[in-house]
Amino acid sequence: xxxxxLAGALNSxxxxxxxxxxxxxxxxxxxxxxxxxxxxxxxxLEEFGPERVIDTPLSExxxxxxAAGMAIYGLKxxxxxxxxxxxxxxxxxxxxxxxxxxxxxxGQFKAPVIIRGPVAGGIRGGMFHSQxxxxxxxxxxxxxxxxxxxPYDAKGLLISALKQEDPVIFMEPxxxxxxxxxxxxxxxxxxPIGKANVLxxxxxxxxxxxxxxxxxxxEAAEEAEKEKISVEVIDLRTLMPFDIETILNSVKKTGRVVxxxxxxxxxGFGAEIAAQLAEKALLYLEAPIMRVTGQDTPFxxxxxxxxLPTLKRIKNTILKVVNF
Amino acid sequence: MSELYQIxxxxxxxxxxxxxxxxxxNEQMLEMYKHMLIVRILDGWLMRLQRMGRAAIHAPNEGxxxxxxxxxxxxxxxDYFFPxxxxxxxxxxxxxxxxxxxxxxxxxxxxPLKGHEFAIYGGRKYNIVPTTTPVSVHLAAATGFxxxxxxRKDNLVVFAFLxxxxxxxxxxxxxxxxxxxxxxxxxxxxxxxxxxxxxxxxRQTASETISIKAVAYGIRGMRVDGNDILAVYxxxxxxxxxxxxxxPVLMECVTYRLGSHTTSDDPSRYxxxxxxxxxxxxxxxxxxxxxxxxxxILSEKExxxxxxxxxxxxxxxxKIAVSVPPLPVQTxxxxxxxxxxxxxxxEMDLVVKEFExxxxx
Ligand SMILES: Cc1ncc(C[n+]2csc(CCOP(=O)(O)OP(=O)(O)O)c2C)c(N)n1
Numbered sequence: 001x002x003x004x005x006l007a008g009a010l011n012s013x014x015x016x017x018x019x020x021x022x023x024x025x026x027x028x029x030x031x032x033x034x035x036x037x038x039x040x041x042x043x044x045l046e047e048f049g050p051e052r053v054i055d056t057p058l059s060e061x062x063x064x065x066x067a068a069g070m071a072i073y074g075l076k077x078x079x080x081x082x083x084x085x086x087x088x089x090x091x092x093x094x095x096x097x098x099x100x101x102x103x104x105x106x107g108q109f110k111a112p113v114i115i116r117g118p119v120a121g122g123i124r125g126g127m128f129h130s131q132x133x134x135x136x137x138x139x140x141x142x143x144x145x146x147x148x149x150x151p152y153d154a155k156g157l158l159i160s161a162l163k164q165e166d167p168v169i170f171m172e173p174x175x176x177x178x179x180x181x182x183x184x185x186x187x188x189x190x191x192p193i194g195k196a197n198v199l200x201x202x203x204x205x206x207x208x209x210x211x212x213x214x215x216x217x218x219e220a221a222e223e224a225e226k227e228k229i230s231v232e233v234i235d236l237r238t239l240m241p242f243d244i245e246t247i248l249n250s251v252k253k254t255g256r257v258v259x260x261x262x263x264x265x266x267x268g269f270g271a272e273i274a275a276q277l278a279e280k281a282l283l284y285l286e287a288p289i290m291r292v293t294g295q296d297t298p299f300x301x302x303x304x305x306x307x308l309p310t311l312k313r314i315k316n317t318i319l320k321v322v323n324f
Numbered sequence: 325m326s327e328l329y330q331i332x333x334x335x336x337x338x339x340x341x342x343x344x345x346x347x348x349x350n351e352q353m354l355e356m357y358k359h360m361l362i363v364r365i366l367d368g369w370l371m372r373l374q375r376m377g378r379a380a381i382h383a384p385n386e387g388x389x390x391x392x393x394x395x396x397x398x399x400x401x402x403d404y405f406f407p408x409x410x411x412x413x414x415x416x417x418x419x420x421x422x423x424x425x426x427x428x429x430x431x432x433x434x435x436p437l438k439g440h441e442f443a444i445y446g447g448r449k450y451n452i453v454p455t456t457t458p459v460s461v462h463l464a465a466a467t468g469f470x471x472x473x474x475x476r477k478d479n480l481v482v483f484a485f486l487x488x489x490x491x492x493x494x495x496x497x498x499x500x501x502x503x504x505x506x507x508x509x510x511x512x513x514x515x516x517x518x519x520x521x522x523x524x525x526x527r528q529t530a531s532e533t534i535s536i537k538a539v540a541y542g543i544r545g546m547r548v549d550g551n552d553i554l555a556v557y558x559x560x561x562x563x564x565x566x567x568x569x570x571x572p573v574l575m576e577c578v579t580y581r582l583g584s585h586t587t588s589d590d591p592s593r594y595x596x597x598x599x600x601x602x603x604x605x606x607x608x609x610x611x612x613x614x615x616x617x618x619x620x621i622l623s624e625k626e627x628x629x630x631x632x633x634x635x636x637x638x639x640x641x642x643k644i645a646v647s648v649p650p651l652p653v654q655t656x657x658x659x660x661x662x663x664x665x666x667x668x669x670x671e672m673d674l675v676v677k678e679f680e681x682x683x684x685x
Pocket of ligand 1: 058086410458459488489519520521
């Protein structure tokens with residue numbers, strides 16, 4: 001057991017898993033000597049050598065496509081994208097090759113690649129170092145999509161991802177890489193893909209979030225509790241598949257829902273949750289489902305505080321839904 | 325194609341035969357030196373402003389000043405540029421003021437890009453189209469711009485900048501292939517500064533040089549000492565002429581990034597200080613200065629004065645820039661579309677209200 005940050009938990013998990021399974025290879029820009037720009041792959045090159053820790057040419061298309069080929073062969077490639085903002089150059093590989101391989105070969109071939117890398121704002125990264133582009137991937141059938149918010153979950157989910165037969169998009173909120181610490185057990189354990197985590201039980205309203213916004217939602221919940229509102233907070237942890245059962249159980253209890261995410265509102269993940277709730281739980285709802293999200297603009301450099309869901313906005317939305 | 329075109333050697337000693345072919349007045353050379361010096365000193369300030377927490381990030385130009393400055397000086401007024409995030413020199417030569425650069429870096433209310441993105445060199449009045457941070461994505465648009473100029477029979481050449489890392493992207497290959505097929509008026513200026521963050525150029529290509537890649541695409545390759553501004557200037561003139569006559573050029577400028585990749589980088593993780601110090605001996609300013617002084621175009625004293633003058637001006641401008649008020653929050657919502665749809669208005673109204681509440685005292 002050790003106190004680890006999210007980045008630290010990912011780093012030690014990669015090491016542990018690579019020691020156990022020599023089919024795992026890590027590839028990406030600057031993942032070797034540099035240890036990745038956020039040091040998630042630090043020390044891997046030294047321990048596992050350049051055949052398994054591959055500093056690649058600057059080409060996301062080749063990184064993802066080559067990883068797919070390795071996976072078809074039977075290796076377990078973990079491809080790092082330096083920032084998810086740069087994955088679009090390799091998007092065709094993900095959408096046309098990786099996501100659809102199983103389907104288009106009638107299940108004969110599979111490409112269980114993990115594509116991992118940082119997402120999220122909050123570091124003054126501007127337009128191309130801050131985006132939260134999960135919707136593109138969730139919308140693409142064949143990909144599983146994970147966004148951990150805690151070091152423990154990051155480890156358990158990464159191990160689950162490695163056991164998957166399907167390609168996994170693993171998004172790491174960079175704003176919380178080093179800001180939170182948690183006890184993380186040594187050795188192998190898993191956190192199931194497709195299972196949400198109820199972080200805090202409550203009766204009046206359900207706040208659903210994932211990634212860095214989980215922490216802001218918890219803070220907002222605490223503030224709301226000071227005003228005698230009992231808030232349930234759910235961390236989705238995986239977006240595809242997502243845990244509809246946990247959401248429904250909670251909403252049946254509270255009847256009120258606030259969804260919080262960094263990605264823009266229009267067709268963001270909150271839209272899917274709201275639609276599912278409209279289909280499956282309409283009669284339990286006592287207030288409109290509200291979303292607190294990033295704005296429907298590119299991610300700005302200036303004033304990013306107001307682009308992202310603010311603590312105040314989340315809290316006010318909780319109050320609004322409760323007082324509806 | 326793998327030979328390195330050089331006019332000034334590392335000590336600033338000139339190749340007399342080659343320099344006789346360049347038509348450059350002393351005034352022009354002094355202007356070029358001044359521009360390089362402004363880039364060097366301003367670059368240091370942009371690094372400092374980041375460390376002071378004022379600017380978000382900066383990608384230093386140190387060691388590469390001769391390329392953007394040399395290319396821009398050799399261009400014609402009507403030419404267009406598609407730079408990367410490391411080409412401060414283009415802005416300086418094309419007339420951007422120090423104040424404007426600072427306002428951009430501070431993303432304040434005078435930032436002409438309205439705080440939408442950092443480290444962007446460019447603007448309509450400079451004929452510079454700001455880059456996309458994702459590497460090499462701008463190259464296809466540069467190619468299309470040249471294609472349009474050809475269709476319209478306009479007499480201009482496009483200069484598209486990229487780094488050695490940028491040559492690994494499909495966008496690069498697809499663009500130079502296209503330029504070759506349509507014989508476009510474009511020069512691709514590859515600044516081979518030996519690194520793409522931590523990765524040496526060997527990790528990008530097994531080709532002997534970058535310029536040699538031109539052969540496979542049926543365009544012209546040139547290889548230039550990018551730390552020699554006279555070579556860059558002269559090669560650019562030649563490349564421009566070639567591109568204008570339907571033979572696009574891939575011009576590799578061999579240089580070295582003396583600074584970190586950006587302010588967020590720590591180069592000690594991947595290269596030694598000895599290597600950097602070794603390469604510092606080849607840097608472009610010292611070399612050009614030696615040439616100017618030994619040929620009586622500039623004196624040591626004049627050089628010192630010029631340096632002081634620039635330092636003072638930048639310091640004064642920094643003082644002004646840091647007191648410019650911040651951008652209003654509304655600018656988050658501007659320029660997403662040519663007009664503002666209802667949902668953005670709705671979002672903007674909420675943000676403005678929140679901002680006003682936050683700032684009531
Ligand atoms: C498509 C893409 N992938 C990754 C990055 C992250 N990144 C920023 S600069 C850089 C290295 C670029 O190297 P090079 O093209 O040689 O230019 P230099 O920075 O050396 O000037 C990388 C990997 C990016 N901006 N775009």
